[in-house]
Amino acid sequence: MTPLGPVEALTVGRSDHPDSIGAWRAGHAGYDGPMTDRPIKVLIAKPGLDGHDRGAKVLARGLRDEGFEVVYTGLRQTPEMIATAALQEDVDVVGLSILSGAHMTLVPRVTRLLAERGMGDVLVTVGGIIPDVDGPALREAGVAEIFGPGTTIAQVADYLRANARPRA
Amino acid sequence: MTADAARWAADLSEAAVAGDRLALARLLTAVENGTPVAEAALRRLYAIAGRAHLVGITGPPGSGKSTLVAALIAEVRAAGRSVAVIAVDPSSPITGGALLGDRVRMQAYASDDGVFIRSMASRGHAGGLAPTSTAAAAVLDAAGFDLILVETVGTGQSEVEVAAMADTTVVLEAPEMGDEVQAIKAGLLEVADIVVVNKGDKPGAQRTAAQLRAMLVASAPRTGTTGSAPDRPRPKRPDVMITTAATSAGVPELLSALDRHRAGGRVDETSAARLVRAETQVFAIVAQRIRARLGDPAHVVDTAGLIGEVAAHRLDPYSAADRLLGKVDGG
Numbered sequence: 001m002t003p004l005g006p007v008e009a010l011t012v013g014r015s016d017h018p019d020s021i022g023a024w025r026a027g028h029a030g031y032d033g034p035m036t037d038r039p040i041k042v043l044i045a046k047p048g049l050d051g052h053d054r055g056a057k058v059l060a061r062g063l064r065d066e067g068f069e070v071v072y073t074g075l076r077q078t079p080e081m082i083a084t085a086a087l088q089e090d091v092d093v094v095g096l097s098i099l100s101g102a103h104m105t106l107v108p109r110v111t112r113l114l115a116e117r118g119m120g121d122v123l124v125t126v127g128g129i130i131p132d133v134d135g136p137a138l139r140e141a142g143v144a145e146i147f148g149p150g151t152t153i154a155q156v157a158d159y160l161r162a163n164a165r166p167r168a
Numbered sequence: 169m170t171a172d173a174a175r176w177a178a179d180l181s182e183a184a185v186a187g188d189r190l191a192l193a194r195l196l197t198a199v200e201n202g203t204p205v206a207e208a209a210l211r212r213l214y215a216i217a218g219r220a221h222l223v224g225i226t227g228p229p230g231s232g233k234s235t236l237v238a239a240l241i242a243e244v245r246a247a248g249r250s251v252a253v254i255a256v257d258p259s260s261p262i263t264g265g266a267l268l269g270d271r272v273r274m275q276a277y278a279s280d281d282g283v284f285i286r287s288m289a290s291r292g293h294a295g296g297l298a299p300t301s302t303a304a305a306a307v308l309d310a311a312g313f314d315l316i317l318v319e320t321v322g323t324g325q326s327e328v329e330v331a332a333m334a335d336t337t338v339v340l341e342a343p344e345m346g347d348e349v350q351a352i353k354a355g356l357l358e359v360a361d362i363v364v365v366n367k368g369d370k371p372g373a374q375r376t377a378a379q380l381r382a383m384l385v386a387s388a389p390r391t392g393t394t395g396s397a398p399d400r401p402r403p404k405r406p407d408v409m410i411t412t413a414a415t416s417a418g419v420p421e422l423l424s425a426l427d428r429h430r431a432g433g434r435v436d437e438t439s440a441a442r443l444v445r446a447e448t449q450v451f452a453i454v455a456q457r458i459r460a461r462l463g464d465p466a467h468v469v470d471t472a473g474l475i476g477e478v479a480a481h482r483l484d485p486y487s488a489a490d491r492l493l494g495k496v497d498g499g
Binding site for chain 2: 064071078080081090118119
């Protein structure tokens with residue numbers, strides 16, 4: 001990075017409210033006044049090495065048709081790539097598609113990185129082949145919902161509308 | 169503006185300028201949504217923006233814009249400069265949803281703080297950008313990025329808006345894009361500072377570039393030959409280059425051409441590009457404010473009534489507009 005701008009130029013009149021930075025960092029709903037009806041923004045990502053992205057693409061397109069703004073990042077993403085994309089895009093939802101069986105390794109790394117970067121309030125969902133027995137541990141790691149085979153696009157869309165909190 | 173919005177704007181702006189990427193991302197969200205925080209932040213940040221080189225990348229769908237942007241990021245980082253990308257993809261005119269897929273080609277920089285990529289949905293805007301792309305670029309500029317690449321939606325012949333926001337406009341073409349007549353039609357190619365024939369490894373790339381050179385450069389009127397009207401706008405004489413973005417062939421040369429265009433004195437605070445950008449921004453805000461006032465509860469019934477009259481052809485649109493402007497004048 002080159003030297004950043006003159007920060008002191010921006011400190012004039014800044015708030016000395018003690019909680020304000022912490023509050024927006026935590027995604028506090030109060031940081032930006034009334035909620036708008038803007039689209040919910042969703043990152044659809046495929047962590048790991050399996051090459052089966054048809055499901056992720058169908059879901060991305062389906063959510064587009066449901067009125068979501070969907071960022072699709074493609075195959076073979078590392079947890080770092082996913083966390084970076086989620087942060088730069090300031091998404092409301094991260095949807096992870098995993099068919100390789102590596103979910104117990106990859107998903108907790110994604111949720112940990114999101115939390116470390118101040119995105120702990122993002123709704124994280126997982127889709128793909130996830131054995132029921134792994135559900136509790138994934139939820140413990142911060143996953144809000146798991147969508148298995150047979151889930152419809154409408155079910156996913158309804159769940160996200162009910163549970164994602166759009167950033168103002 | 170509420171005191172809360174001003175406080176959030178101050179905190180977010182300060183943190184974003186200090187290098188906090190989360191604050192930057194949140195600020196961009198506020199800008200996209202046109203919130204009071206965004207306006208307050210832009211009022212603060214505008215004075216320190218204006219140092220970045222804003223480069224617009226436009227061209228037809230599938231011509232390789234995202235791949236070229238990815239290749240440019242690599243070159244820019246190798247040169248030790250920081251780069252931000254605004255990648256616009258279309259919103260559905262039917263559902264309002266969007267599939268933003270430009271990041272697929274730009275994923276190699278997850279742990280590089282000198283790269284920041286943001287996708288934007290066009291949200292009903294028709295010129296190839298999102299309505300808030302210029303404001304988003306100003307925020308990234310204030311955050312200290314050296315180069316800002318703005319990738320438009322796939323464009324056709326007339327989506328020239330990016331030229332009004334960029335210091336330097338790059339228009340991509342794929343090989344065999346058409347004959348020489350396509351190259352002399354008015355529109356997109358006219359606004360190019362640099363024309364890039366991408367997919368240079370495909371047959372026909374050399375011929376396409378030669379045709380473009382012949383039509384855009386060799387046949388463009390030279391200074392002093394525009395006849396009796398010295399103030400008439402003159403056509404640009406763009407560089408025509410060939411790249412193969414997928415292998416980075418020609419990309420270092422493209423970066424040099426971008427730098428040359430900037431250094432050529434055509435990108436500074438008095439440059440035509442920046443005056444156009446400023447004018448576009450100010451008038452867009454004026455239009456927005458007039459609309460907001462007309463949508464105000466005090467006027468909204470009258471406005472709807474007048475529009476109904478126009479729809480029913482009982483009133484012509486000019487008279488309706490005059491009456492609405494009369495209301496705004498009256499406060």
